[in-house]
Amino acid sequence: MTVLFRDRRAAGVLLAREVKALGLEDPVVLALPRGGVPLGFEVAKALGARLDILLVRKIGAPGNKEYGIGALVDGASPQVVIDELAARMAGADKAYIDHEIGRQLDEIDRRRAAYRTGPPVSLKGRMVVVVDDGIATGGTARAALKALAKVGPRGIVLAVPLAPPDTLLSLRKLCDQVVCLASPDPFYSVGVHYGDFTQTQDAEVIALLEEARRWRQASPHADQARGGGK
Numbered sequence: 001m002t003v004l005f006r007d008r009r010a011a012g013v014l015l016a017r018e019v020k021a022l023g024l025e026d027p028v029v030l031a032l033p034r035g036g037v038p039l040g041f042e043v044a045k046a047l048g049a050r051l052d053i054l055l056v057r058k059i060g061a062p063g064n065k066e067y068g069i070g071a072l073v074d075g076a077s078p079q080v081v082i083d084e085l086a087a088r089m090a091g092a093d094k095a096y097i098d099h100e101i102g103r104q105l106d107e108i109d110r111r112r113a114a115y116r117t118g119p120p121v122s123l124k125g126r127m128v129v130v131v132d133d134g135i136a137t138g139g140t141a142r143a144a145l146k147a148l149a150k151v152g153p154r155g156i157v158l159a160v161p162l163a164p165p166d167t168l169l170s171l172r173k174l175c176d177q178v179v180c181l182a183s184p185d186p187f188y189s190v191g192v193h194y195g196d197f198t199q200t201q202d203a204e205v206i207a208l209l210e211e212a213r214r215w216r217q218a219s220p221h222a223d224q225a226r227g228g229g230k
Contacts, residue, residue, distance in 0.1 A: 001188065001192040001193060002184070002193065003193060003194065003195045004161070004162065004181070004182050004193040004194075005161055005193060005194050005195065006194075006195045006196065007038075007194060007195060007196040007197075007198075008035065008038035008039055008133050008194070008196075008197075008200065009038050009039075009041075009042060011039055011133065011161040011181070011194070012038055012039035012040070012041065012042030012043060012131075013042050014161070014181055015039055015042065015043055015131070015159055015160070015161055015179065015181060016042045016043045016045070016046035016047070017046070018159075018179045018181065019043050019046070019047065019129060019157065019159050019179050020046045020047060022157065022177065022179070024047065024127045024129065024155075024157065025127060026049075026126065026127060027047055027049045027126070027127040027128065027129050027157075028049060028050045028052065028121055028123060028126050028127070028128050028129070029043050029044040029047065029049050029050065029051045029052070029129045029131060030052055030053065030054035030128060030129065030130050030131065030148075031051065031052075031053055031054065031131045031132070032053070032054055032056065032130070032131070032132040032140065032141075032144070033053045033054075033055065033111075033115070033200075033205055034199070034200040034201070034202065034204075034205050035132065035133035035134075035199075035200050036131050036132040036133050037053065037200060037204070037205045037208050037209070038133070038200060038204070038208060039131050039132070039133055039159075039161070040053075040131040041208040041211070041212055043129060043131050043159060044212055044216075045212070045215070047129075048216075049129070049216075050121055050216055051208075051209065051212040051213075051216070052117065052120055052121050053074075053112075053115060053117055053205075053209070054073070054074060054075075054130060054144055054148075055073075055074035055108045055111055055112070056071055056072070056073050056074070056140050056143055056144050056147075057071065057072045057073075057074075057104035057107055057108060058070075058071055059071060059072060059080075059082070059097065059100045059101070059104065060100070061086070061087075061090035061091075061092060062090060062091055062092055062096055064090070067086075067090065068083075068086075068139070069082065069083055069086045069087040069090050069092050069097075070082035070083055070086075070087065070097070070143075071140075071143035071144075071147070072101055072104040072105065072108070073143060073144055073147030073148070074108045074112075074120060075120050075123060075147070075148070075151060076119070076120045076121065076122045076123065076151070077151055078105060078108070079146075079147035079148070079150045079151065080097075080101055080147070081143045081146045081147050082097065114202065114206075115202070115205055115206055115209060116206055116209065116210070117209060123148065123151050123152075123153045124151055124152040124153065125152065125153070125154050126153055126154055127153065127154050127155045127156075127157070128148060128153045128155070128156050128157070129157045129159055130144060130145065130148070130156065130157070130158050130159065130175075131159045131160070132160050133160070133161065133190065133194075134160055134161055134162045134163065134190030134191075134193070135160050135162070135163035135164070135167055135168070135171070135190070136163075136164070136167070136187070136189060136190055137167065138163070138167040138170060138171055141158065141160075141171055142170070142171065142174065145158065145171065145174035145175050146174060149174070155176040155177070156174075156175040156176050156177075157175060157176060157177045157178070157179060158171060158174075158175045158177070158178045158179070158180075159178075159179040159180075160179070160180050160181075161180070161181045161182065161193075162180065162181060162182040162183065162184065162187075162190065162193055163180050163183055163187075164183065164184070164185070164187035165183045165185050165187070167187075168180055168183055
């Protein structure tokens with residue numbers, strides 16, 4: 001396999017260059033933790049933009065939590081994406097789904113507290129850039145894009161270093177623009193195209209988010225008046 005990126009930070013620098021060329025107005029960068037945060041940091045730094053995380057929690061079927069019937073996507077107004085057919089076939093009624101939503105909301109709150117992010121930023125009327133370290137099947141990205149569309153952003157950009165051609169094609173329909181640096185075919189996995197694909201640790205996520213907050217607060221264009229925490 002061809003190594004395309006030295007590590008996540010190097011991929012983030014390259015990705016940031018392409019996203020910056022779009023000339024987006026007042027964007028918010030949402031990184032999917034944990035692997036997407038080093039890249040999202042570089043993109044946000046290049047844009048002078050707010051950096052936040054986007055937590056996506058799978059809603060599993062009764063008796064089989066690994067079989068996803070939907071997803072809960074974090075945000076100032078958390079959104080639920082349910083595959084109605086899969087839910088019916090799995091025997092998941094409204095009471096079960098409501099219970100799972102509550103459970104996953106608690107987990108999102110726990111993770112936000114662990115990452116010390118504060119409350120999520122409001123996305124209504126904003127240009128949103130969703131960043132991850134790569135896409136394979138696209139399940140998480142698909143749920144995230146569908147959910148984000150419900151909160152009324154001005155536009156959504158999906159920015160990733162690499163993804164399979166067929167997955168990329170399906171995701172283009174769910175956002176306004178896609179930035180993807182490479183689309184290998186055949187596509188085996190995300191990690192094989194990185195020289196270093198060591199798992200991103202919580203400590204690195206916390207440190208990058210804190211650094212991003214510091215330089216964002218020091219910026220004359222900081223969006224403190226827009227809500228969503230400081």
